[in-house]
Amino acid sequence: MALYIKGGRVIDPANGINKIADVKIEKGIIAGIDDYSGAITEADEVMEAAGKLVVPGLIDIHCHLREPGLEAKETIATGTRAAARGGFTALCAMPNTKPVCDSQTGVEFVINRAKAAGLVRVYPVGAITKGSEGQELAEMADMAACGAVAFSDDGKPVPRSDIMRLGLQYAQMVGKVIISHCEDPELAKDGVMHEGYWSTVLGLRGIPAASEAIMVARDILLAESVGAKLHIAHVSTARSVELIRQAQWRGVNVTGEVCPHHLALTDADVEGFNTATKVNPPLRTDQDREALRSALNDGTLTILATDHAPHTAEEKACEYNYAPFGISGLETAWPLFWRELVESGVMTLPSFVAAMTVAPAKRLGLPGGTLSTGVAADVTIIDPEYTETVTLENWQSKGKNTPFVGQTLRSWPVATIVGGRVVMRDRQVIG
CATH class of the missing domain: 3.20.20.140 (Metal-dependent hydrolases)
Incomplete structure (x- = not known):
């Protein structure tokens, strides 16, 4: 089964990529951007990313x-x-x-x-x-x-x-x-x-x-x-x-x-x-x-x-x-x-x-930082238009010591993928 991130603005500075594209993840690895062989099957997972940023x-x-x-x-x-x-x-x-x-x-x-x-x-x-x-x-x-x-x-x-x-x-x-x-x-x-x-x-x-x-x-x-x-x-x-x-x-x-x-x-x-x-x-x-x-x-x-x-x-x-x-x-x-x-x-x-x-x-000298084909699929998806007010209601850190409580900020991560595994989706941590 592959994971397809569809229609997002892919920004990969390491490779000079800044375009609307699809990203394919297979077996925890970046399998390609835009250029695929074969169609998406029912077994594959699709994440729609239109209007969002897809970055390393x-x-x-x-x-x-x-x-x-x-x-x-x-x-x-x-x-x-x-x-x-x-x-x-x-x-x-x-x-x-x-x-x-x-x-x-x-x-x-x-x-x-x-x-x-x-x-x-x-x-x-x-x-x-x-x-x-x-x-x-x-x-x-x-x-x-x-x-x-x-x-x-x-x-x-x-x-x-x-x-x-x-x-x-x-x-x-x-x-x-x-x-x-x-x-x-x-x-x-x-x-x-x-x-x-x-x-x-x-x-x-x-x-x-x-x-x-x-x-x-x-x-x-x-x-x-x-x-x-x-x-x-x-x-x-x-x-x-x-x-x-x-x-x-x-x-x-x-x-x-x-x-x-x-x-x-x-x-x-x-x-x-x-x-x-x-x-x-x-x-x-x-x-x-x-x-x-x-x-x-x-x-x-x-x-x-x-x-x-x-x-x-x-x-x-x-x-x-x-x-x-x-x-x-x-x-x-x-x-x-x-x-x-x-x-x-x-x-x-x-x-x-x-x-x-x-x-x-x-x-x-760390691995990561790129969406190059063949590297581990560590990906962050950002919704630049999404606004959220900072509260401690869904705060994950034990440390609640933030001076930004009550501030409404724009542009938030909406999905985090580590080695092809989705660990955060729609602002909710998974696992």
Whole structure:
């Protein structure tokens, strides 16, 4: 039996495809686009996609699934349900779990749990340092050998330059990318929002933009000195953008990602003290937001990621100063990015799709990101005209910490297909 996706606008930036076409899936594999032999039989399944977008399965290279050790916030099972509802077919799980994913055992645990409980593909990111404490390199070669796709101490910076340099060298040796959480811990210490006008008005301790930019500059220089691959997580400031742009002009192998909340919100949105707006790096200024948009427009930044960071309701139900950082972002990422980047004309539709498919896949060497004949059938179908108001009624993540409740957004994933298996249809997760 084959699955036919009929009459949708197929956008596959990896192959330069942007046309109304049919996609055939057979035995979990893309069997072709448009050019088939044989007619559709009664045994075949047909998904009508007229008026919809048919794109490679979305890939998120930055999310937190919390398992093991923090299952009250999220599990691999619930996180992958949220991903399926958000149109994602593959996730890269950050290592800041308890215990930290800093060994072969940790990587294998994530892989095995994802196979047993997950609806979408999960790729582990290993820690750069043991326990993400920044003092001693983790078992990077062993983790790479058993399935780690990249290395990061995300949630924390690597404060020691000598250790970060060694990490970059080891990552280069095993052909992996370092994903850097760029933050000067002393400058950011005790800060809860962006340092500026609104932190002063609200009486909250600020995190200066320089805290991020200083570490972006350091890590770029270190990567440049050893010829390593560097990816800057959750870029949030104009100065960071300029540093990345200048480094790329010099030929440094550095990329960066943008998260939906840094495009959809600014530090002014903290005014109501809604702890769902507390995120690290913090919501920045209008000027910073415009710099991110410009960087996505000109290709300086090429990857869109969620930094999905779920927390329990109890943890967020406190004074702003004491709430944990993080926004639960998998389920609203596409429509938020659509509003901020496509409807506003910042990105063309093919470049936007590429930033959530082929660009992250290529950067980390992941399978997927394309609808090429013969590859696994990971497909997302989007209805660009469908509107939905964000509520927690059908929310799949354990983390309900989203500042977008009540907002009506346009353009939502309506079907998610992983390896030819439909795991979400009509906004409902299956399985």
